Amino acid sequence: MPNEKRVFLKSFMHSPKAIGSIIPSSPYLVQSMVNQVKLQKNSKVVELGAGTGVLTETILKESKLNHPLIVFENNNSLKQSLNRFASEITIFDDAFNLKGLLNEQENSIDYIFSGLPLLNFKKEELFNLLDQIDYVLKPGGKFIAFQYTPFLLLYLNAAFDKTSLKVVPLNIPPAFVFVCEKETLT
Numbered sequence: 001m002p003n004e005k006r007v008f009l010k011s012f013m014h015s016p017k018a019i020g021s022i023i024p025s026s027p028y029l030v031q032s033m034v035n036q037v038k039l040q041k042n043s044k045v046v047e048l049g050a051g052t053g054v055l056t057e058t059i060l061k062e063s064k065l066n067h068p069l070i071v072f073e074n075n076n077s078l079k080q081s082l083n084r085f086a087s088e089i090t091i092f093d094d095a096f097n098l099k100g101l102l103n104e105q106e107n108s109i110d111y112i113f114s115g116l117p118l119l120n121f122k123k124e125e126l127f128n129l130l131d132q133i134d135y136v137l138k139p140g141g142k143f144i145a146f147q148y149t150p151f152l153l154l155y156l157n158a159a160f161d162k163t164s165l166k167v168v169p170l171n172i173p174p175a176f177v178f179v180c181e182k183e184t185l186t
Contacts (some may be wrong), residue, residue, distance in 0.1 A: 007150065025051075029146060029172035029177070030058045036144050036166075036179045037111045039063035044109045046102070046136070049116035052081040059113065060088050069071045070102070098126065099132040109136045114145035119152055130159040136183060140172045143180040150176050 028088040033055060039045070039062050050056050050073040059069055068088060073079050082091060092101050095116060100108070112133055118126055133143050143160070145152070146168070156163045160180035169173045 004074070025054050027054075027085050027170045027176070029175050030055050032166060032167060032168045033113055034058050034062055035142050036177070037142055038179075039065075039111070041066045042059075043066065043111060044105070044138075046072070046098075046109055046112045046135055048072045048112065048114040049096075050082055050091075051078050051115055053085060054117060055113055055115060056082065056089065058084065061130050072098070075169040096132075098129070101127075102136045106138055107136070107138045109138060110141050112137060112141070112143045114143070116145070117147070118145060118155075119149060121145060124153060127159070134159065137142075137182040139182055141182045143178075143182075145174045145178045145180075147178070148173050148175055152176070152178060156180050175179040 012064065037155055039059065041064055044067075045059060045063065045065065045121065047056055050071045056069065056071060059065075063069075065088070068090040069080065069085075071080060071085075071089045071091045072093070072096075074093045079091065082089065083175075094101075118129070121129070130182060137143060143156075145156075150165060151178060153163065153165055156178055161183045162181040164179045166177040166179070168177055
């Protein structure tokens with residue numbers, strides 16, 4: 001794990017706006033995110049911004065998925081840390097091409113977790129990504145993201161019918177977990 005922290009810090013120093021933090025998420029933050037859903041073997045799960053895989057590892061342990069976890073990470077150094085999950089994940093580079101890469105999975109993804117620094121993106125990019133998330137999420141599916149500021153809530157409220165916010169103080173820095181649910185069809 002110390003090597004992963006070093007890789008994470010080096011990646012942050014090289015590209016702080018893309019990484020968003022100097023160290024990986026704490027176990028408390030990861031568990032807070034995973035506790036927002038009911039992971040099952042047949043759940044279709046996507047992770048955006050997997051970093052060194054701290055959330056990836058917990059998702060895989062708690063769900064024991066019967067198919068690969070779909071992971072997006074574009075930082076080559078951080079991707080190397082994900083090699084330990086090679087047989088359990090399918091990895092893609094560009095989360096901004098979510099719809100194109102998962103087009104055949106329209107309305108079929110149960111959960112999307114995000115560690116991306118969403119507020120570092122331009123508004124157009126953020127709304128484009130949220131639209132793509134809505135496209136692949138199934139009705140009743142959830143988008144769970146964390147940030148270090150509550151200001152993302154304004155954008156999420158505009159994109160989703162149901163949103164909630166939880167504070168995780170036991171993280172460096174303290175984090176906010178956003179839980180968004182796609183409207184169910186009636």
